[in-house]
Amino acid sequence: MNTGKDAIYSQPQQVGSFRFDQNVAEVFPDMIQRSVPGYNTIVDAIGQLCGTYATDNSVIYDLGSALGAASLAASKYIQAKNCEIKAIDNSEAMVKRCQLHVQAFKSATPIQVICDDLQNVDISNASCVIMNFTLQFIPPEERDDIIAKIYAGLNPGGILILSEKLKHDSQQGNELLIDLHHEFKRRNGYSELEISQKRSALEDVMLTDTFEQHQTRITTAGFSDVVRWFTCFNFASMVAIKS
Template identity: 35%
Template sequence: MSVTPPSPPDRLYQTETVPEDFAFSERVVEVFDDMLDRSIPFYQEVIKATARLLERYLQPGDTICDLGCSTGSSLLQLARLLEGRELRLIGIDNSPAMLEKARCKATLFDRDKQMRFILEDITRLQRPGTGAFICNYTLQFIRPIRRPALINGLFANLRPGGVLIVSEKTVLPASALNRGFIDIYHDFKRERGYSELEIARKREALENILIPFSIEENISLLGDAGFTPVTPFFQWFNFSSFIACKPG
């Protein structure tokens, strides 16, 4: 089996200079896989859990759309975990650099005929009859005022009985507990080799770019669009994953 070439280590925030606002630039794309692995707790476990859910909800011939697919890691992992099922896999992102890397990885793993990667604005998505949408750590980068319209659109584009999987960084209304969760998350990043400077610089770069909701706000957002049931299926402190079902 082919092995993905290792991503260069994420050293974007080792400088003392004031960081620019975070953006999915070519500099970020170059180290993104390493950044993902060291910054998202239990990322692989969430993908495995997602595959288990999709096994139970998808039908032969269904399409899975990964929204904000970045370098294609999640979709490639799902292709492996759902091997043998008659599914179409589509990755959608608005970063040409991310999509270029995703296509290269798909070719490396001989998946380029099974999946497509498309440059598109997910807020204008038109893919009726989709079996499942996956939105991993993507909604948090959409301005809150635009999220209801996006979720309404995803609901409309799902076939009856289809599902939406959402993973997000979350906040707690209780400020002291929320600070404690953030401290534990920063410990997680230290254990993976990030320095105090890198943690502080990254947090500053993401300020006003990444705007998380609480678990309750995410559930309400999904429920207001018509999804039922909506329930979390994973939580690690300030990271949460949800499944939202379109009634069949």
């Protein structure tokens, strides 16, 4: 599918809050590749994890599915029988493009694309739940309840795969990681103006937690183990296992 180059913040502008609108949907693959270190590795490993943990007759939820990269990766690896993937996102623009990707891919595991807020979704009979850079956009006061709801809807032995941009617990360490990430973006062709304006747009929208905050939230919900399997700069992915 044709996608454009991300130039949303390339010109001086009055910067509003970041939104997953039509403009972002059109350039999202380029934006995510140039902004998130290790994104392809993360997505492929999500597929592998779902292939390992998906069980017959269960549901795989992709919460905040965007254009469906994680859902498609999961569908490629799942061997369990009679599974269904539910790809859920509250951006109509993202959902429309996700549906086109799913139709073009012709997955062996059926993918149902749903436009809704994940807070409204009933999670049940789940073997895997994916939140790939999603929780960071949810209001902090709602995060504990969401993780608790996911835990309740997972079958024993099921997993939550959670990828997040992290905040370091010291200012010095946090600034170091931010500097490394900004250099990553420069090397991928973003200008100082683009980096600055994108940061302003995300300032009040993407509120990050430390790994320790995530770990506490996950274990409080009841998960028996939290494995941080990927880290690059201030980006990480972890797997929470329900006994």
